Amino acid sequence: MDGNPSDLTLLLASAQQEIDGLRDDPRMSSLEAGSRGVALRSHVLDLIGAVEYRVAQSPTPSSPEPERRAFARSMRQSILVLRGAHAALPWLEATRRPTLNLGSLYLTEDCARSLVGNDVDLVVVPDPEFMYSTTSWMFSAVVISTPGFVAATTRRPIVLNYPLSDSDRLLLHPIFAHELGHAAVDEHRLVADVEAALDNDPSFVAAFGKAVTDMEALWTAASPTQIAGTVRASLRQWIEELLCDHLAVEALGPAFLWAFSSFVMPLSYGVPAQSHPPNTLRTRLLITHLTERGWRAYLDRAAPNIMSWLDGIAADAASPIAMPYSFLRDQLLAYGQVLRDTALSRAGAHAMSPAEAEVGANEAADLLAETILPNGTHGPLDGRSILLGGWQHAFVEHGDHPGGIVAATRDRQIQELVGKAIEMSVVEQTWTEEA
Amino acid sequence: MLLGREDLNDALESRRLIVTPILDQRQIGRGAIDLRLGTEFLLLQRTRRAGLNPAVENQREVDELQERVVVQYGEELWLHPRHFVLAATLEFLRLPADLCAYVVGRSSWGRLGLVVATAVFVHPEFRGCLTLELVNEGDSPICLSPGARIAQLAVHRLERPAESSPGEEEKYRAPVRPQPSRLASEHEHAEFRKLSALGDTLRSRLG
Numbered sequence: 001m002d003g004n005p006s007d008l009t010l011l012l013a014s015a016q017q018e019i020d021g022l023r024d025d026p027r028m029s030s031l032e033a034g035s036r037g038v039a040l041r042s043h044v045l046d047l048i049g050a051v052e053y054r055v056a057q058s059p060t061p062s063s064p065e066p067e068r069r070a071f072a073r074s075m076r077q078s079i080l081v082l083r084g085a086h087a088a089l090p091w092l093e094a095t096r097r098p099t100l101n102l103g104s105l106y107l108t109e110d111c112a113r114s115l116v117g118n119d120v121d122l123v124v125v126p127d128p129e130f131m132y133s134t135t136s137w138m139f140s141a142v143v144i145s146t147p148g149f150v151a152a153t154t155r156r157p158i159v160l161n162y163p164l165s166d167s168d169r170l171l172l173h174p175i176f177a178h179e180l181g182h183a184a185v186d187e188h189r190l191v192a193d194v195e196a197a198l199d200n201d202p203s204f205v206a207a208f209g210k211a212v213t214d215m216e217a218l219w220t221a222a223s224p225t226q227i228a229g230t231v232r233a234s235l236r237q238w239i240e241e242l243l244c245d246h247l248a249v250e251a252l253g254p255a256f257l258w259a260f261s262s263f264v265m266p267l268s269y270g271v272p273a274q275s276h277p278p279n280t281l282r283t284r285l286l287i288t289h290l291t292e293r294g295w296r297a298y299l300d301r302a303a304p305n306i307m308s309w310l311d312g313i314a315a316d317a318a319s320p321i322a323m324p325y326s327f328l329r330d331q332l333l334a335y336g337q338v339l340r341d342t343a344l345s346r347a348g349a350h351a352m353s354p355a356e357a358e359v360g361a362n363e364a365a366d367l368l369a370e371t372i373l374p375n376g377t378h379g380p381l382d383g384r385s386i387l388l389g390g391w392q393h394a395f396v397e398h399g400d401h402p403g404g405i406v407a408a409t410r411d412r413q414i415q416e417l418v419g420k421a422i423e424m425s426v427v428e429q430t431w432t433e434e435a
Numbered sequence: 436m437l438l439g440r441e442d443l444n445d446a447l448e449s450r451r452l453i454v455t456p457i458l459d460q461r462q463i464g465r466g467a468i469d470l471r472l473g474t475e476f477l478l479l480q481r482t483r484r485a486g487l488n489p490a491v492e493n494q495r496e497v498d499e500l501q502e503r504v505v506v507q508y509g510e511e512l513w514l515h516p517r518h519f520v521l522a523a524t525l526e527f528l529r530l531p532a533d534l535c536a537y538v539v540g541r542s543s544w545g546r547l548g549l550v551v552a553t554a555v556f557v558h559p560e561f562r563g564c565l566t567l568e569l570v571n572e573g574d575s576p577i578c579l580s581p582g583a584r585i586a587q588l589a590v591h592r593l594e595r596p597a598e599s600s601p602g603e604e605e606k607y608r609a610p611v612r613p614q615p616s617r618l619a620s621e622h623e624h625a626e627f628r629k630l631s632a633l634g635d636t637l638r639s640r641l642g
Contacts, residue, residue, distance in 0.1 A: 098505055102474060371562055371609045373455055373527035380456070413609060420527065420564070420611035423474075427508070427525075427582075428456045 003068035005061040011075040015055060018082035019048050027089040037095030039121030039155035044088050046153050047139040050146040051078040081142045088138075091159055094125040101168050103422030107383045108176045111251045112158065114350030115177070115184040119155045124176075127161035132263075134160050134179040136186065158183045170415040170422075171391055171408055174259040177251040181244030190342055194239050197338045204331060211327040218323060231324045237275045238328050239339070245282055246343035249289050253352040254299055255387045257286050261310060262405045270316055272325035281329050284314035289340050294354045302392050305400040357385045364389025364421070368414060369396065373421050380425040390418035438534075438590040440465050446534070452590065453529040453562075458582075467587040470538065471525035473564060474581040476512060477501040477613045478520050489618035490627035501615050512579045514549070514571040521613040522567045525582060529562040532596035537589045538565055544585055548573015551586045559597045563610040 001007075022028060022044060031038050054075070059068045098105060105124060112122045127133065136158040143151050160179055166172055185191055198204045208231070215227045222230070248256040260282070270280040287310060290299060299307050321329065332339070344351055360381040364374035367389075374386050381389075394408030408414070438446065443463050446452035454468055462469040480502050487497065501521070506512045514520060530536060536557040540550060550570045557565065567586060571577050579585075617623065 098507070102505065102507070372453060372529055373611070375455060375527075377450070416611045417609065424456050424525075424527075428458060431458045 001065075001069075003065065003070075003072040007072055008058065008061075008068065008075075011072060011079065012055060012058060014079050015051055015075055015082065018079055018085075019051060022048060022082065022085055022089075025089050027092045031092075031095070035095065036121065037092050037123055039153055040088060040095075040123050040157040040159070041092055042153040042155075043137070043139055043143075043157045044085050046143050046151040047081060047085055050143045050149045050151070051082060053146055053149040054078060078142055081139055085139055091123050091125050095123055098124070099126055099164065099167050100124045100162070101170060101419040101423075103383070103419035103424075103426070104170050104173045104176075106426040107387065107422050108160070108173065108180070110383065111177045112180050112183070114347060115180050115247050115251055116156065116158070116187050120183070121155045121157045122160065123157065124160045124162065126164035126167070128164075130163040130165070132160075132162050132175045132179055134158060134182050136183045156183065156187060168412065168415055168419060169409050170387065170418045171255075171394060172259050172263050174248060174252045174256040174387070175263055177248035177256055178244045178260075180251075181247035182240065184247055184346060185240050185243055188346060190243050190346065191236050191239050194243065194335075194338055194342055195236065198331070198335055201335075204335070207327065207331060211324055214327075215324055231327070234274050234324065235328055235331075238277045238332060241276050242282065242285055242332060242339050243343060245286055246289055246339050247346060249286060249293070250343050250347035250351040252384055253293075253354070253357060253388060254290060254295055254302070255384070255391055257283075257290060257299075257310070258303075258306075258391050258405060258408075260286065261306070261402075262409050265313070266406075269313075270319055270321070272321055272329070277329065277332065278317070278321065278325075280313055280317040280319065281332070283310055284317040284333070285336055285339070287311065287314050288336060289343075292340060293344075293351075298354050298358055303395045303400045303405075306395070306402065306405060309402055352384055357382070357388060360385025361388035361392055364418075365392040365396070368393035368417060371413075371417075373417055373424065375421040375424040375428070380428040381421075383422040383425050386418055386421045386425060390414055436592045437466055438592060442592075443468060443590060446590070451531045452534060454526050454588070456526065462584065464587070467539075467589045469541065469584040470565070470586045470588055472567075472579060472581050472583050472585045473523040473525045473613075474505055474507060475612045476504045476506060476520050476522050477615055478504055489616065489623065490631075494617065494620050497618075498615050503612075506579075506581055508581050510581070513576045514569060514579055515576045516548070516571050516574050519568065519570045521615065522569055522579075523564040523611070523613040524567065524586065525564070527562075527564050527611065528557070528588070530557060530559055530590075532559050532598050533593050535559050535591050535593060535597075536561075537591070538567070538586050539589060541585065541587055544577075547577050548575070549577055549585075557588070559593060560599055563608070564612070566610065566613045 028041060028044065031041060057071075059071050108124060109122055112120050136156050138157070138159065143149070158180070160176055162176070211231060212224055212228045215231065216224060219227055245256070245260070265279055268279050270278045272278045290296065317329065317333070320326070363377060364381055364386045367374040367377070374389055375381060391408065394411060394414050395404055397411065397414065398404040398407035440463055443452070447454060447463070457463065458471070478501065480500055482500055487500070489497070504512070512520070537555050538552045538557060539555060540552065544551065548571055550572055551567050553568045569579070
């Protein structure tokens with residue numbers, strides 16, 4: 001039976017081995033204050049500290065059986081998380097040898113500060129799978145469920161994964177802003193804000209009740225409570241995904257729409273999933289958002305054919321889909337303003353506005369047309385404008401059509417110039433500020 | 436004619452000559468512009484191969500021998516005696532058709548034993564970041580920091596502008612990173628093959 005003396009001996013030895021393995025690894029060596037990865041390392045040390053705290057409370061062989069079994073369960077959970085924490089070692093290594101283009105790294109760090117807050121430690125690492133994703137507070141399951149243990153980490157560690165092949169595909173990197181949105185949503189409890197706004201509206205409450213009733217006929221084996229729980233879980237996940245899109249739009253403007261179209265649209269069209277809304281709906285809400293924020297004229301000037309193609313995709317958001325997805329879609333379309341307002345409120349003064357960005361983007365595009373580093377003629381341009389100018393020029397080079405939007409992300413020359421220009425823009429601004 | 440400070444400033448202000456960013460106006464000296472070290476380096480990896488023969492290797496094999504390393508601002512790369520790395524200038528340059536340049540080391544670094552460029556000529560209409568061939572010829576390791584003023588660009592005016600002729604392709608088009616040798620490219624291989632054929636023909640004359 002688990003929790004017997006032999007089992008406890010095994011668990012304590014195993015936990016110690018995992019702790020030693022982590023602590024002795026050279027990649028866990030201390031980092032200079034302020035360096036990337038400091039909070040991530042501290043979070044791993046908190047995990048180790050929490051497990052050691054648990055070990056110190058280990059029962060004796062004569063302790064009551066329920067106590068020993070509970071401890072054994074807690075140790076098994078700890079060992080599982082400790083083993084998972086080995087994933088942090090290559091992440092820490094990546095902070096010392098970044099593979100991501102420096103310009104993109106700086107831009108992503110700016111996005112993290114504007115969307116999540118200043119207290120973040122961003123670690124960007126290549127992912128063996130061809131996907132963008134994010135995690136933060138990855139080992140907190142053990143840390144926060146160890147009563148009496150006080151964690152030392154206060155800054156949020158965020159790990160952003162990206163496909164290694166995309167290291168220099170700057171035009172796709174606005175997807176990072178969406179991924180950072182997940183950390184922002186978690187840090188500032190934005191889904192709960194949106195949900196509260198919906199639940200305060202009697203018409204939403206009535207629609208939700210009707211959806212559950214309608215579903216009862218389809219899911220005959222499930223109780224109304226189970227159905228309501230499932231629909232609610234999907235609603236929250238869809239809200240989170242859409243909020244991340246809107247946050248990315250506030251952070252980077254149309255560059256996110258184009259990156260999304262190039263990377264996400266080839267993966268799925270109008271098929272909804274429990275965790276993700278259909279891309280037709282996402283496109284529609286993105287265009288509505290950009291239009292509301294004054295970007296429509298710019299979008300039509302920069303790539304009219306691509307906008308016409310995207311408008312067609314957005315129109316398909318109304319195509320029939322099964323329940324409960326049609327309910328989710330209809331409600332999130334109806335309450336789209338709540339999503340947009342929530343994102344704008346979070347981005348605050350960091351929100352990108354067309355009036356400020358377009359001049360810089362045009363200048364960057366003009367410089368690129370002459371194969372000149374687009375960091376600005378009379379002073380450093382804003383990195384976000386440079387990115388936008390990169391897309392503008394890419395449409396000129398590769399065509400204003402869906403094929404062009406993909407070819408743009410394969411253009412090494414444009415993206416290297418854009419990355420270098422963003423890096424130089426940050427270096428020049430920082431140099432001037434320090435002077 | 437070598438351009439002095441006033442001519443350099445005129446050329447930079449009119450944007451005929453582009454050197455960007457210039458972080459400090461003091462980089463523009465009496466007869467040259469100081470250039471800074473960038474953040475990317477190409478280090479030659481240890482290999483089990485016999486060596487490098489650009490006439491035989493393909494470009495990919497040559498590229499794979501070099502490891503790309505990013506040294507961030509505030510960090511260092513130590514160059515040991517007789518070691519060789521490729522780096523790039525922090526600055527992006529564009530020269531018009533009537534200007535060419537030479538990139539040379541700064542004496543302060545030279546006195547430590549550092550050679551910054553062996554291929555020193557920058558041709559008219561060049562655009563991009565210059566690749567620097569760094570060698571430590573001294574006896575003591577040298578610490579390299581991105582952003583350090585490491586080289587200088589002496590700019591000359593041509594008597595007649597040298598526009599590129601049609602079909603004259605640039606091997607390195609607006610690079611922003613250190614570029615590995617392109618001697619193993621198909622274009623250069625064609626030249627090596629021609630040389631080989633020439634050798635065969637000349638040898639057969641004797642036999």
